[in-house]
Amino acid sequence: MWWAGSFAAVAVVAGLSFSCTARVVLWFVALAGASATTVTLAAGGTPGQVAGVAFLAAGLSAAGWALGRSARVRGARRRAFAAYASGAAAVPGLAAEAERHRLAADLHDTAAHRLTGIMIGASSALHVRDGRLTAEAGAHAVREGRLVVAELTRLTELDARADHARLADLDALVAGWPGRGVAYRRDAGDVPPPIAALAVRIVREALTNSRRHAPGVPVDVLVREHGGRLVVTVTDQGRGGAAFDAGSGCGLAVLQSEAAAAGGSLEAGPTAVPAGCGWRVRAVLPLGDGGSRRGRWWSEHVRNWAPVVLGVGIPVGGLLVPDPGDVPLPGKELALLVPLLILHALPLRWHLARPVPALAATLSLYPLIELARVSGWPITPGGDLVLWCGWIELIMVYGIGVARGPRGVLAPLAVGSTVGAALAWGPGIVGNRFAAWAVLSAFVLVPVVIAWAAGVLLAAGRARRR
Template sequence: MLSGWLWWVVPLIVTMALYGLALRQTAGVAAGGVVVALVLTAGTASVLGESPRSVTGVTLLAAGLAAVIWALGRARRRGRATRRAAAAFRSAAPDVPGVAAEAERHRIAAELHDTAAHRLTGIAVGAASALRLADPALVAEAARYAAETGRLATQELERLTTSGTGIGSADLADVDALATAWPEPRLTYVRTAGSAPPEIAAVACRVVREALTNALRYAPGGAVRVGVDREPGRLVVTIVNDPGEPVADNANVARELGGGYGLAGLRTAVAGCGGFLSAGPDDRGWAVRAELPLTPDEGQASRSYEWRGRQASDAALAILAVALSIGTSLLTTDTPESLPGEAALLVPLFFAHALPLGLRRRAPLLSLAAALSVYPVLLAAGLAGWTKQPAGDLFLWCLWVELALLYALGAYGPHSAYGPRARRRWGALATAAVGAIGGLALACGPGIVGDRAAAWAVLALGVAIPSAVAWALGLAVGSRRARRHAAVAWERDLLGRETATVVLAERNRLAAGLRRTSLRHARAIVTAADAGRLDTVLAEARAGLAALRESLGELRRQSGDDPPPTIDGIALLAARHQGTVRYARARREASPSVEVAAFRVAELLLRGCTRDEREITLTCRADGVAVSGPSAAAGGDRRVRALADAAGGSVSDAGDGTVRVWLPEVLP
């Protein structure tokens, strides 16, 4: 036999070890520690000569306590991660307006590159070719093209410098017009797709324009084939150009804007709408292929139950309730060793009473009703002689279950669906129901003599008092949480307004500079083209390209500030790592803890990536955010898993060397 002090010292040491394991290690490692502790408990009881029934009872009680210890350690681990994330989010808040202004500069740079810059390149190439050949017909055609294209460039620049919102929506007819007006004659264009959403059509137009300009720049005179086709769920844009015969006089003109930003910006734009872009040589020359989704990608469905998150605490309570009810029944000496019929009745009732704890946050009222429904069944079974287990004894031993559910009703009830008066009414009814049913179970016990109705009333009142306290405590905690969430929402709204003001000021500053330079040259091109002065057109186009080149250099300049740990900051982070972000669904705000966790995961994936093309896929859902990307190296992979685990999420292998990290929104 063990010494008396060992009976409490050993369990205390095991408890501290399990708590520390759950606090510092991932959920799986901590769960493994729980399993080891249970095996040791069962083995120790068996070695000490306990009966199988006692061994089972002791193991069940140990399982319940270990589950609660594991859940407490997990809760502390998540709480620390949440507090650190909130602190990081608040400390980075002052940098958000500046980073948003940088993102606005990058957006305007992309607009300039994809509109005015391409049009001026076409004008310069056409004018230089016509002047070199000195053919009057070609000169007239080049002047006409310069006038039309110059007007389009002027309109786009005016729209960009006035509204600051870009060139607006598009449709596939814009792709038709782009191909029809292109100055190179050896172009074959086929469109089988009927229509596409405006944002998808705008990206398709951008892909075609960039690819055609690159063909004009690097392979003038070569045949170009453009196709816009519809496949199931997606729009496919392909551009293939044959090797051309570069002309020395035209080369510098066509490449005057070159800087290596075209395909990188195009890849970002395609990824931003959830598509894929490939560009490279093939057996016919150079090929560009873009696959653009016609319907939003729903992404992989999130898990309905996250055993690493806060729901695990509810599951631990359910395990504890089962362990206490069944385990103590097995260890007590008041019940016979073998009552298979009674056990067949009681065990399902014990489970039915305990399992609603697992849903106490999602459906507290229904969970409470399900737990209370066990007592009338147990009373009826006792009257029928099917069990000797008094319902009152079970109620006293498991009253904490009802109190936990009442607390959940106050803290996690559907506050948005009911007003304050309705919530108080539901709370009063639930408290009265617990008091009435609990008082009835106690009044029907064998120890009650005399007037059972009077005993019922007194006992019901006695049960209702702690029940009301539990519900009121939950209501107070829920109200405090709601105020905290409202304060966070107010801070984010204030930050959003400040950011919008800074972005608007930056947009106006950039627009003023464009009006002084690029827009002035575009208007001069139109004036010269209308007058037939093609040499002036070429000079103004060259000057406009030089001005645009200088403007783009300023716009693409990166600030020294680190991107803030937010969903929007991931795009800037990827750009600084020469990567892209693909949004499988529209961007949306998440809680600060989830946004910071998503940013940290993306940072680890980008830093640990050894591929030439770094791409992160974000799927923003109402219940969380999924971050997918190339698997990091061994050390980075461990950090990713630890980070996701601390946020209550999970990491899965998506195949092809890609991992998917799911970061759930925490239940209220």
């Protein structure tokens, strides 16, 4: 009956993990664990049994979460691959269309921004009577013409793409803007290059339109990060300064659609205060970690610590809540064994990010156990630790197979020899221990190699899908 309830709990947690966020699952696990310990305490359970139920609830919940999350990830990958396969034929045409759109937008920016500067400089040179001002206007037109040539040259280069953009480009744009009527402030740090490129184009378009429709008016440019989003605001004091450019079709109207495609928004219109006496362009662009930053924090921590909870909860809970026919371990032995189990499972926290050091830390525990036993400590033999939770080494070897592929071939050999030595030097082995070491190492090597090979095959399959 007890095991039926455990399987039911694992199934419920797996179902929640498949359909809900990690935070929801944690709340459910906390409530379920509190209920289980309360029932145990009300039924007259000892403090050790109550603690054992709490450990078991945590370990079983971690197992259910791992099963549900694994099914969720596999389903998402299958759907993503099916979507890619169904649309693969259209990718070349879409890529060509996107490239044409990029070139059209860049050509529009060059024509509207730089050529407008040339036109203003040349017009000023024709109309002013002061020789010094005429020379300055002509020099400005020449500088703008050189910049046009440089930008047209840049358009033909392969690195003229959004994945090289930074907000520092926005600083350079405003710093080199003609005139001194632009008040600029940036409170945002590094952002994804596509978002930075879109922000630069929005500010350039707004400044160009303000210069064209309301020349000489003060313009405020504010770029800040708020709530995981980049907020770009360009406001001028002239009537209708940064209006939508409906002539070419590549102005703010196109930028508005690009902002929407990126998951953000772009609005342009008269300022509210004072009504109709200015123009404001405001873009809100997602940075990829906005409102879900807290959710990802929960998900990452659950993913990192769930294996540790699983590796500690089930064996410790099983020791504290023994079966009806088993004899409970003495308190002094439990006091030494529980920290040992925790130390054995703790490296699972890093088995994905640092699989080799994590495995080395786990295996180093076995010689320390033997040294403690030789010194007279009443500590559990390393062979018993293998029998209780040797699956932890299998998980780590599997992770090394996924992370390092065939290069991690030494990991199974290290596990086989170390675990074989822990079993061979246990108290139940008599006779030639070195011969027992060789036999037991070969026996242990079979499941270890299978786990490592499974990881290698999984990594190869992922590489093919990518």
